[in-house]
Amino acid sequence: MSPDDAxxxxxxxxxxAMTMIEAISxxxxxxxxxxxxVVLLGQDIGYFGGVFRCTAGLQxxxxxxxxxxxxxxxxxxxxxxxxxxxxxxxPVPEIQFADYIYPGLDQLISEAARxxxxxxxxxxxxxxxxxxxxxxxxxxxxxxxxxxxLFTHVAGLKTVVPSTPHDAKGLLIAAIEDNxxxxxxxxxxxxxxxxxxxxxxxxxxxxxxxxxxxPEGYYSIPLGKAxxxxxxxxxxxxxxxTMVHVAEAVCREKGVDAEIIDLRTLVPLDIDAVENxxxxxGKCMVVHEATRTSGFGAELAALVQERxxxxxxxxxxxxxxxxxxxxxxxxxxYFPGPIRVGEGxxxxxxx
Amino acid sequence: MPKQEGQADANRxxxxxxxxxxxxxxxxxxxxxxxxxxxxxxxxxxxxxxxxSETWPLCTDMIRVLGDDDLAHGPWDPxxxxxxxxxxxxxxxxVRAFDARMYRxxxxxxxxxxxxxxxxxxxxxxxxxALDFEDMIFPSYRQQGCLIARDYPVLEMVNQIYSNRADxxxxxxxxxxxxxxxxxxxxxxxxxxxxLPQASxxxxxxxIRGDSKIAAAWVGEGSSAEGDFHSALIFAAVYNAxxxxxxxxxxWAISSFSGFAGAERTSFAARxxxxxxxxxxxxxxxxxxxxxxxxxxxxxxxxxxxxxxxEFFTYRGxxxxxxxxxxxxxxxxxxxxxxxxxxxTRLKAHLIAIxxxxxxxxxAMDRALDEEVKEAQREAEKNGILGHGLHHPFHTMFEDVxxxxxxxxxxxxRQAIRERQIKWPE
Numbered sequence: 001m002s003p004d005d006a007x008x009x010x011x012x013x014x015x016x017a018m019t020m021i022e023a024i025s026x027x028x029x030x031x032x033x034x035x036x037x038v039v040l041l042g043q044d045i046g047y048f049g050g051v052f053r054c055t056a057g058l059q060x061x062x063x064x065x066x067x068x069x070x071x072x073x074x075x076x077x078x079x080x081x082x083x084x085x086x087x088x089x090x091p092v093p094e095i096q097f098a099d100y101i102y103p104g105l106d107q108l109i110s111e112a113a114r115x116x117x118x119x120x121x122x123x124x125x126x127x128x129x130x131x132x133x134x135x136x137x138x139x140x141x142x143x144x145x146x147x148x149x150l151f152t153h154v155a156g157l158k159t160v161v162p163s164t165p166h167d168a169k170g171l172l173i174a175a176i177e178d179n180x181x182x183x184x185x186x187x188x189x190x191x192x193x194x195x196x197x198x199x200x201x202x203x204x205x206x207x208x209x210x211x212x213x214x215p216e217g218y219y220s221i222p223l224g225k226a227x228x229x230x231x232x233x234x235x236x237x238x239x240x241x242t243m244v245h246v247a248e249a250v251c252r253e254k255g256v257d258a259e260i261i262d263l264r265t266l267v268p269l270d271i272d273a274v275e276n277x278x279x280x281x282g283k284c285m286v287v288h289e290a291t292r293t294s295g296f297g298a299e300l301a302a303l304v305q306e307r308x309x310x311x312x313x314x315x316x317x318x319x320x321x322x323x324x325x326x327x328x329x330x331x332x333x334y335f336p337g338p339i340r341v342g343e344g345x346x347x348x349x350x351x
Numbered sequence: 352m353p354k355q356e357g358q359a360d361a362n363r364x365x366x367x368x369x370x371x372x373x374x375x376x377x378x379x380x381x382x383x384x385x386x387x388x389x390x391x392x393x394x395x396x397x398x399x400x401x402x403x404s405e406t407w408p409l410c411t412d413m414i415r416v417l418g419d420d421d422l423a424h425g426p427w428d429p430x431x432x433x434x435x436x437x438x439x440x441x442x443x444x445x446v447r448a449f450d451a452r453m454y455r456x457x458x459x460x461x462x463x464x465x466x467x468x469x470x471x472x473x474x475x476x477x478x479x480x481a482l483d484f485e486d487m488i489f490p491s492y493r494q495q496g497c498l499i500a501r502d503y504p505v506l507e508m509v510n511q512i513y514s515n516r517a518d519x520x521x522x523x524x525x526x527x528x529x530x531x532x533x534x535x536x537x538x539x540x541x542x543x544x545x546x547l548p549q550a551s552x553x554x555x556x557x558x559i560r561g562d563s564k565i566a567a568a569w570v571g572e573g574s575s576a577e578g579d580f581h582s583a584l585i586f587a588a589v590y591n592a593x594x595x596x597x598x599x600x601x602x603w604a605i606s607s608f609s610g611f612a613g614a615e616r617t618s619f620a621a622r623x624x625x626x627x628x629x630x631x632x633x634x635x636x637x638x639x640x641x642x643x644x645x646x647x648x649x650x651x652x653x654x655x656x657x658x659x660x661x662e663f664f665t666y667r668g669x670x671x672x673x674x675x676x677x678x679x680x681x682x683x684x685x686x687x688x689x690x691x692x693x694x695x696t697r698l699k700a701h702l703i704a705i706x707x708x709x710x711x712x713x714x715a716m717d718r719a720l721d722e723e724v725k726e727a728q729r730e731a732e733k734n735g736i737l738g739h740g741l742h743h744p745f746h747t748m749f750e751d752v753x754x755x756x757x758x759x760x761x762x763x764x765r766q767a768i769r770e771r772q773i774k775w776p777e
Binding site for chain 1: 487489519520521523524528530531532537538540542545547548549550551552553554555556557558559560564566578579581582583585586589751752753754757758759
């Protein structure tokens with residue numbers, strides 16, 4: 001192999017700083033270009049480019065039959081996407097807010113998730129449902145929810161949550177290429193900057209963040225592989241989405257040598273990364289913004305307990321949103337911010 | 352004086368809730384004279400490229416071809432060759448013979464469940480015959496006739512019903528919830544009406560690709576009440592999708608009569624008017640009318656003139672399924688008195704009337720079809736019957752959840768195999 005043919009590693013590829021919105025748009029553009037089976041559909045995603053601008057310019061570039069608006073019918077959007085899969089397309093429906101996905105649940109849970117199984121792989125549903133989720137934008141109880149646990153509970157669905165522009169592009173491309181249905185939750189509070197939970201401080205843009213550097217062109221990050229955000233020995237923090245940045249900031253502020261694992265994919269879960277880290281540190285905190293009871297943190301805590309019990313030096317700590325709807329004016333009281341995360345860390349370190 | 356709870360103000364009318372009630376219950380004398388059955392051949396046939404609004408009178412009328420004189424009448428006569436007519440007749444009779452044998456097999460304990468389509472054979476067989484083979488069928492659960500009309504092997508159907516070793520669906524699905532991609536027949540869900548927006552999506556995909564395939568979906572009148580029905584029709588209307596939505600109005604959804612799906616107000620075909628798409632109401636027991644209407648809608652869809660909603664007006668001759676006893680909620684006389692007769696009897700009489708068939712030929716055909724089903728059944732039983740549910744290796748239970756087996760399913764698979772070894776050490 002001559003030096004010219006040597007593969008360029010992802011780190012060496014030409015890259016530029018992007019917001020998560022730009023990275024998602026870049027992933028969609030890349031896949032529309034690469035694969036003529038890819039079509040985008042959703043409310044306001046066409047000419048207008050989406051309420052969060054994730055599809056800006058894509059209809060103009062790829063045409064009206066590849067990127068188009070839909071009726072306000074989540075059942076119809078997901079149902080039509082299932083039918084497109086039956087034809088052989090690879091649809092990427094957008095649900096404008098995760099809070100609006102419920103009218104489409106039957107089509108996701110009973111149809112997309114089970115097509116492969118019930119037809120013994122005669123029919124499959126290689127679709128990626130993109131949907132913004134999470135709070136912190138004063139969205140009230142209908143624009144702030146984190147319903148990931150409803151989907152991780154369903155056999156046959158994959159669930160992905162990126163936390164950086166770099167990961168968002170690579171994971172979205174992997175999701176679109178995946179031959180199973182994927183729910184791709186986009187943490188909307190970090191669309192434009194790595195929000196760390198200190199809501200009373202000035203917001204930071206993505207451009208100075210190292211993980212905002214997004215390689216040009218095609219690359220993918222495999223589903224089911226977690227990312228070690230920072231190595232450490234004092235405790236393991238399992239997080240995803242916005243909470244990765246909150247955990248990181250709190251550890252920085254407190255000077256705690258935590259190992260932070262960004263799960264990136266909830267199903268399939270990178271169980272090896274979880275086990276290896278907890279065995280090393282002996283302490284584990286699970287963090288999510290979603291409500292507590294039956295949240296994905298309960299699953300994580302159970303897995304860690306089952307598989308790492310004899311390595312644990314303290315009870316697993318769970319830091320989550322409260323079991324209430326997301327309140328509009330009290331959203332920072334709901335949000336598992338630096339105080340709640342910090343208390344969890346203290347409890348583990350004192351144990 | 353303080354108002355009592357539940358009492359309206361004295362000067363306002365008291366509200367009352369209307370809960371629909373069918374006309375006849377067990378033991379009642381049945382009189383269907385309230386139904387308007389229009390004359391055969393009297394319905395206009397607009398060109399399939401016409402504006403949708405031209406079809407709207409047909410949404411409350413009823414397209415009929417085969418008359419009481421057993422002859423075909425009017426512009427909807429599809430003018431099929433005698434060979435084609437005999438093929439339709441044979442396939443409908445095969446469906447009936449198949450139903451009879453499989454119903455009995457369930458009663459004999461060879462499977463858990465079966466579901467007949469007696470009286471509705473034309474709505475699946477003749478409609479499918481009007482489509483191209485490449486057109487994708489999105490069935491509900493009473494469309495065994497679609498498979499028969501596409502010559503899907505009866506043996507495969509029995510294997511599926513028995514969930515046996517040869518069942519292509521690996522024993523995962525309730526009997527009759529077939530999947531048959533080889534004949535462009537989509538996997539049946541069991542959840543109702545979900546196939547409708549999927550049909551819209553398939554049709555949209557075909558149009559995105561500039562293909563010529565269309566989608567045809569079936570749904571019962573009862574489940575047309577689902578939100579999916581609306582989602583499907585609004586998508587099909589918005590994108591002018593090449594799709595046909597067949598509502599099989601067989602009057603009964605288990606024990607709920609069609610009034611619980613809105614039939615007291617208007618026809619099911621009339622919903623097309625609200626979406627601005629073509630609608631046709633058809634005598635579903637008239638093989639020729641069914642064929643002609645479906646072909647009209649297929650031609651319309653294929654020529655980019657958009658979707659059609661068809662209501663096949665028919666009658667569910669038997670119970671909902673082997674788990675249902677209709678004698679406890681409807682009058683047994685209904686079937687005998689049904690004014691549109693039986694689809695097989697009517698087509699047979701037509702073929703005899705035009706000198707292309709005879710009673711003797713029909714009896715011979717029925718015997719041969721029964722033998723054909725019996726033979727398939729015998730073959731299928733070599734692959735096992737439902738019985739103990741262990742025809743498929745346990746690892747197949749964990750396959751096809753995802754394309755690749757994740758770690759948790761691998762672990763659970765090992766557990767299942769261990770349990771099996773404990774239960775059956777040999």
